[in-house]
Amino acid sequence: MRVLLVVPPLAGHIAPLRGVASVLSARGHSVAWCGPAPEVSALVDGPVFPAGDSAPFSLALRPPELRGFAALKYLWESYLVPLADTMAPGVASAVSSFAPDVVVADQQAMAGALVAARCGLPWATSASTSTELADPLGSLPKIASWVDDLQAGLRARHGVLLGDLRFSPHLVLAFTTRALAGSSRLAAPVSYVGPVVPAASGEWSGSDGRPLVVVTLGTSNAAAGSRFLAESVDALAGMPEVQGLVVDPSGHLISESVGLARRIPQVAVFAHASAVVCHGGHNTVCEALSAGLPLVVAPIRDDQSMLAQQVTAAGAGVRIRFDRAKSGDIRKAVTAVLSTSDYSAGAARIRESFQAAGGAEEAATHLESLARA
Numbered sequence: 578m579r580v581l582l583v584v585p586p587l588a589g590h591i592a593p594l595r596g597v598a599s600v601l602s603a604r605g606h607s608v609a610w611c612g613p614a615p616e617v618s619a620l621v622d623g624p625v626f627p628a629g630d631s632a633p634f635s636l637a638l639r640p641p642e643l644r645g646f647a648a649l650k651y652l653w654e655s656y657l658v659p660l661a662d663t664m665a666p667g668v669a670s671a672v673s674s675f676a677p678d679v680v681v682a683d684q685q686a687m688a689g690a691l692v693a694a695r696c697g698l699p700w701a702t703s704a705s706t707s708t709e710l711a712d713p714l715g716s717l718p719k720i721a722s723w724v725d726d727l728q729a730g731l732r733a734r735h736g737v738l739l740g741d742l743r744f745s746p747h748l749v750l751a752f753t754t755r756a757l758a759g760s761s762r763l764a765a766p767v768s769y770v771g772p773v774v775p776a777a778s779g780e781w782s783g784s785d786g787r788p789l790v791v792v793t794l795g796t797s798n799a800a801a802g803s804r805f806l807a808e809s810v811d812a813l814a815g816m817p818e819v820q821g822l823v824v825d826p827s828g829h830l831i832s833e834s835v836g837l838a839r840r841i842p843q844v845a846v847f848a849h850a851s852a853v854v855c856h857g858g859h860n861t862v863c864e865a866l867s868a869g870l871p872l873v874v875a876p877i878r879d880d881q882s883m884l885a886q887q888v889t890a891a892g893a894g895v896r897i898r899f900d901r902a903k904s905g906d907i908r909k910a911v912t913a914v915l916s917t918s919d920y921s922a923g924a925a926r927i928r929e930s931f932q933a934a935g936g937a938e939e940a941a942t943h944l945e946s947l948a949r950a
Contacts, residue, residue, distance in 0.1 A: 578606040578948045581677035583628070583668055583689025584705075585660060585896050587618030589795075590683045590705045590861050596773035596937035597944070602659065604941065610672040612665065612686065626675065628667025628688065629660065629817035648878040649720070651754075657685055658727055661742075664688035665735055672696055677778045678948045681750070684709060687731065689743040701748040702765070704865065707758035707887065708880035709743055710767060712741035742937040748947050750940050753859075757866070757887050768825040768943050769933025772863035783836065785820050789850035790911055793824040793843070794859045794877070797834040800878055802856070802899075807888055809854060811904035812911065814872060821914070822846070844868075852914050854907065857881030857888070865926040866893060871920035875899035876943050892923030 580601055584591050597606045610617055612629035636762070665688040672680070672692055680700040682689025693700035704710060728742055740746065744765040751758065751769045792809040794802040806825055813821030813835045821835040828839050843862055847853065855866040857876040862884050862920070865872055870892030875886040888894045897908050902910075915919045935942075 578679065579677045580606060580625075580944060580948075581671060581680050581681045581689075582610050583620075583671075583686045583692075584610060584617060584678060584703075585685045585935060586610045586613045586620070586681055587685065587859065590685060590703070591617070591620045592775065593773040593777060593937075593940075594681065594703055596760055596775070597750075597940045598623060600937045600941040601944065602947075606945075609675050609677075611664075611668055611689070613660075614676055614921070626667065626671030627665035628665075628671065635923060638914050647679075652879065653724060654721075657687065658731055661687040661691065661731055662734065665691055667694075668692040672698070679944055680944055681944065682745070684743045687728075690739065690742040690745065691735045691737050695735065695736050697850065699747050699950070700745050701750055702743065702745040703754075704749055704767075705752045706880045706884070707751060707753040708883040710749075710753075710758055743856060747950075748943055750805070750943060752940075753863070754927070754930040754934050757891055757893075757927050759887070760889070762883055765833055766836065768939075769934060770939040770943070771931045771936050772860075772867065773937045773940070774867045774931075775844060776850060777842065778840045779845055781842055781845040781849060783846075784821070784849045787818065787820040788915060789822060789846075789849055790816075790852050790854065790915075791818045791822045791824070791846060791850050792854040793841070793861060794856045797863060797938055803829070805875060805899055805902065806830060808902060809903045809907050810837075812907035815904065815908055816911065819851075819911070837935075852911060854911065857884040859884060860886060863931070867922055867931050869921070869925045869928040871914040871924045873907070873914055875902060891927055892919055893927050894920055894924070928930070 582594050586750045601608050609624045610621050611626040611628050612630050666689045669692050680693040680698050685704045722824050749765050751767050751771050755771050799801045810832050825837050846869040853870050854873040855861045855875045870886050876882040876885040877895050877899050885896045889896050897910050
């Protein structure tokens with residue numbers, strides 16, 4: 578079987594598919610990647626077919642203050658749609674050269690869906706985050722109609738008669754579980770395979786014996802998160818009973834009592850932690866819950882608000898306001914998740930659901946079945 582993975586140049590979206598690609602290769606299948614180069618080449622192992630130039634559409638160009646519909650509008654008009662247009666010729670060339678049996682298209686790499694549909698190839702959606710499965714625009718019909726119109730224009734430009742490009746009619750691989758995300762409201766066939774959490778890279782030996790609380794906003798929120806990180810340092814400095822570790826990519830923060838790092842081996846550190854404070858990024862949330870850690874979630878934008886809602890609904894953590902939380906609010910939330918056993922029990926239930934879902938192995942099996950069908 579030959580599998581072409583079409584991805585955007587976003588580490589969080591590529592991460593789960595790296596594990597799936599490894600399993601497929603180990604089973605004797607041929608796997609190739611397709612996406613904007615050189616960004617994708619730097620994030621994956623294996624052959625990469627270049628598709629488009631993402632530089633003019635980089636999410637790094639998005640003003641950090643954008644929230645709500647303004648952030649969504651930028652995402653669709655200035656990133657997703659132009660990225661699909663610029664990637665489509667390269668994806669078509671990759672399909673012609675590689676001749677895949679199955680195409681896997683990330684939800685934010687809609688060129689994969691366009692080309693696969695146009696060529697009559699079976700294709701699967703890679704849903705690296707569960708947000709779209711819950712139909713977040715279902716209660717916002719005008720915004721949903723606006724998104725539909727953008728997709729209609731995209732399909733028309735590429736000569737494709739297809740439904741929603743974010744959901745394959747053949748297979749949607751959801752890298753989460755129903756225990757966290759709930760059941761899908763979609764007509765598309767969704768397979769909940771659970772997250773693909775990477776193995777711990779290296780060791781971490783910084784624990785001093787106190788409960789470790791890690792604060793991280795991911796790697797792409799340094800500009801927007803400086804105030805929140807500073808408040809987190811103050812919050813943890815007022816909690817001598819815990820060991821605080823704040824990830825500060827800028828390196829600007831200073832503290833004598835709270836640990837600071839520009840980056841951390843996250844999976845290795847989480848193995849020693851007792852709680853995590855984060856922005857609600859899907860990979861961070863899943864890596865924390867895979868370790869059975871309760872969460873304090875302060876969503877910034879995009880899918881993070883939905884992830885925060887899922888965490889609280891599952892009883893695995895609490896939510897605070899990213900733009901308003903002061904040190905006292907953060908300290909109160911951390912105290913709650915550390916001292917209330919219900920949050921640890923909720924996180925443990927999610928961890929068990931992740932372990933039972935199958936991860937990369939299960940995703941690879943579904944792709945094999947799709948190829949046979």
